[in-house]
Amino acid sequence: MEGAGDTTSEASDPQARGNGVTITVKFSGRSIPVSLSSESTIGDLKSLLQPLTNVLPRGQKLICKGKLLVDTMTLRESEIASGAKVMLMASQGLHQGDGPIVKEARTVPRRVDNASRMVNEKMQTPVVKNRLERWKATGVVALSDCSLKDLPDEVWSCGPSARVLDLNNNFVEEVPAQVSCLSSIQKLFLNSNAIRDGFINWEALVPLKYLTVVSVNQNHLTTLPSQLGALTSLRQLHIGKNKLTSLPIEIGLLTQLEVLKVNNNRISTIPPCIGNCNSLIEVDLSSNLLSELPETFGNLHDLKALYLSNNGLKSLPSTLFKMCLQLSTLDLHNTEITLDILRQLEGWESFDERRLLKHQKQLDFRVVDSAEFDEGADKN
Numbered sequence: 076m077e078g079a080g081d082t083t084s085e086a087s088d089p090q091a092r093g094n095g096v097t098i099t100v101k102f103s104g105r106s107i108p109v110s111l112s113s114e115s116t117i118g119d120l121k122s123l124l125q126p127l128t129n130v131l132p133r134g135q136k137l138i139c140k141g142k143l144l145v146d147t148m149t150l151r152e153s154e155i156a157s158g159a160k161v162m163l164m165a166s167q168g169l170h171q172g173d174g175p176i177v178k179e180a181r182t183v184p185r186r187v188d189n190a191s192r193m194v195n196e197k198m199q200t201p202v203v204k205n206r207l208e209r210w211k212a213t214g215v216v217a218l219s220d221c222s223l224k225d226l227p228d229e230v231w232s233c234g235p236s237a238r239v240l241d242l243n244n245n246f247v248e249e250v251p252a253q254v255s256c257l258s259s260i261q262k263l264f265l266n267s268n269a270i271r272d273g274f275i276n277w278e279a280l281v282p283l284k285y286l287t288v289v290s291v292n293q294n295h296l297t298t299l300p301s302q303l304g305a306l307t308s309l310r311q312l313h314i315g316k317n318k319l320t321s322l323p324i325e326i327g328l329l330t331q332l333e334v335l336k337v338n339n340n341r342i343s344t345i346p347p348c349i350g351n352c353n354s355l356i357e358v359d360l361s362s363n364l365l366s367e368l369p370e371t372f373g374n375l376h377d378l379k380a381l382y383l384s385n386n387g388l389k390s391l392p393s394t395l396f397k398m399c400l401q402l403s404t405l406d407l408h409n410t411e412i413t414l415d416i417l418r419q420l421e422g423w424e425s426f427d428e429r430r431l432l433k434h435q436k437q438l439d440f441r442v443v444d445s446a447e448f449d450e451g452a453d454k455n
Contacts, residue, residue, distance in 0.1 A: 095157075096150055100137075102128055102163040117153060118146040124163065125171070125387055126364070131411060134166040171364055171387045171409075207232060214238035219264070223247055235259045238285075243267055248274055255279040262288040266313075270294040277302035284308055292316050292336075304328035315339050315359070327351035338362050338382065350374035361385055361406065373398035380404035388412055396422030403433040 096115075100107040107127055111119060121132035128135075137144040139161045144153050155161070207229045210216045216230055216237050223245040230240070231253045239262045240254075247268040254260075254276065260283050265275075270291065277300050280286060286306060290313040297318045304325025311334040319340040326332075327348025335352070336359040343364040350371025358375075359382040360368075366387045372378075373394030379401045389411040396402070397420075405426075417423055 096155065096159075097157050098150075098155060098159045098161055100124060100161045100163050102130075102165070111150070113151040113156075114149050116147060116149055117144045120144075120150070120161075121146070128163065128165070129171050129364075130163070130165040131171060131387060131409065133411070134409075136164040136166070138162045138164065171362070171385050211236040214259075216240045218245070219243040221245060224269075225249075226251070226253075231256050233257065238262070240264065250275045250279075252276045252279040255282055258283065259285055261285050262290075264288075264290045265294065266290055266292040268294055270296065272296060272298055277306075281305045287311065289313070299323050299326075301325045307331065310334065310354075312336070322346055322349075324348050330354060333357070335359070345369055347371045353377065356380070356401075358382070368392050368395075370394060375399055376401065378402050382406045383410060384408035386410055390416055391420060393420060394422075396420050396426040398422075400425070402426060403429040405430070 094113045095110060096113045097108060097110045100109055102124075107124070109120065109123055109127075111123065117137060118132065120137065121135045124130065124135060125132055139153065139155055139159060142153075144155075144161070150156075210229075210233050214236060216233055216239065218226075218230070219241050220243070223242070224247065226242070226247065230237075234256055235258045237257045237260055240257065240260055241262075241264045243264050243266045245268050247265065248270060250265065250270070254263075263280075263286065271294070275291070280289075281302060283306075286308055287310040289306070289309060289311070292313050293316040295318060296314065297320060299314070299319065299322065301323055302325075303323055304327070307328065307330070309329050309332055312329070312332060313334075313336045315336050315338040317340055319337060319342055321342060321344060322337065324346045326346065327350075329352055331354050332352050333354050333356045335355060335357070338359045339362040341364055342360070343366070345360070345365065345368055347369040348371070349369060350373070353374060354377060355375050356377055357380040358378065361382045362385040364387065365383070366389065368383075368388070368391065370392045372392040376399060378399045381402060381404070384406045385408070387410070388407070391412065400422075403426075
C-alpha cells in the first residue's frame with residue numbers, strides 16, 4: 076500500500092478492450108498515474124483507485140474539465156484521452172482502512188526544553204517502597220501515564236503477586252524476558268507505547284498459563300510471530316491501531332479466544348484457520364483493507380458481534396447467517412455490501428429477527444444508489 080501513488084496501475088479485465096489510455100488522477104496533493112483501456116468505464120477506474128487511495132468507489136467523485144464523470148460511461152464516451160488530468164473528490168467517511176491515503180506532511184522534530192526534561196527525569200525515578208508494597212497487596216502493577224521508556228526493576232520484584240500489569244500510555248519500547256517471572260499474571264496492558272516488531276518477548280509469555288488478556292493497541296507492530304499460537308489460555312487479544320498487514324496462521328490455535336480486535340490496521344486477508352477459533356464471541360476487523368472473508372467464518376457458532384466497517388468488502392461468507400446462529404450485531408458501515416446481497420444469503424431472515432430482538436430498532440439502511448447502504452445502526 077505504501078508508495079502506491081508512485082507506480083502505474085493497470086486494469087485487469089478491461090485492459091484487453093480498446094486502446095490503452097494513461098491519465099493522471101489528482102488527489103490530496105498526490106498525482107496518481109493510471110493506465111487502462113479507452114473502453115473501460117468510469118466505474119472500472121474507480122475500482123482501480125480504491126486500493127491506491129483507500130476511498131471506496133461509491134465515495135469517489137471524478138471530475139475532468141469541470142464535468143462530473145458518470146460510472147456507466149466509458150473513457151472514450153467521456154472524451155478522456157491519454158494525458159488527461161482527473162480530479163478525485165472523496166466523500167467523508169466512505170473509505171477503507173484508517174482513511175484516505177494522502178500526501179505525507181513533513182514533521183518537525185519536537186524540541187524538549189530543560190524544564191520538560193527535568194519533569195520527565197523526575198517521573199522516571201525508581202518506584203518507592205510503599206508503591207511496591209501496594210502492588211504486591213493488590214496484585215495490580217499500575218504504571219500507566221508515567222512517561223516510562225523502560226520498566227523499573229521493582230516490577231519484577233512483584234513475582235507471583237502480580238495479576239495485572241498496566242503500562243498504558245507510556246514510551247515503553249520493549250517487553251523483556253523478565254516478564255516470565257510474573258507467573259500469576261492474568262492481564263497485560265501495553266496500549267499507546269512505542270513497541271515495534273521483535274521487542275515483545277513472546278516466548279517469555281508462553282509459560283504464563285493464567286494470561287487471558289493481552290492488549291497492545293496503538294503501537295508500531297507490523298507482524299505477529301508464530302509464538303502467538305502458544306498462548307493457549309488467551310481469551311482476549313487487542314491489537315488495534317497498529318500497522319499489521321496479516322495475521323499468522325497460528326492464530327487458529329487460540330481455541331479459547333473469545334474477543335479478537337485488530338481494527339485500524341492494514342490487513343488485506345484473514346487466514347482460513349480463523350474458523351478454528353470456535354470460542355470467538357466478538358470480532359472487530361473494522362478499518363482494514365479487506366475485500367473478502369474466508370468461508371470458515373461460518374464455523375464460529377458462538378459469534379455474537381462482527382464489526383467490518385470501513386473495508387472494501389463486497390460480500391460476506393455464504394454460511395455466516397446460516398451457521399452463526401448467535402450473531403445479532405453486524406456493522407457494515409462504509410463497505411460495498413448491498414441490501415440485495417444480504418437478502419440472497421441463507422439465514423438472513425433469522426439473523427434480522429435476532430438483530431431486531433436485540434436492538435429493538437430498524438436497520439439503518441441509508442440508500443445511496445438503488446441498492447447500496449450503510450449499516451451502522453448495530454454498532455453501540
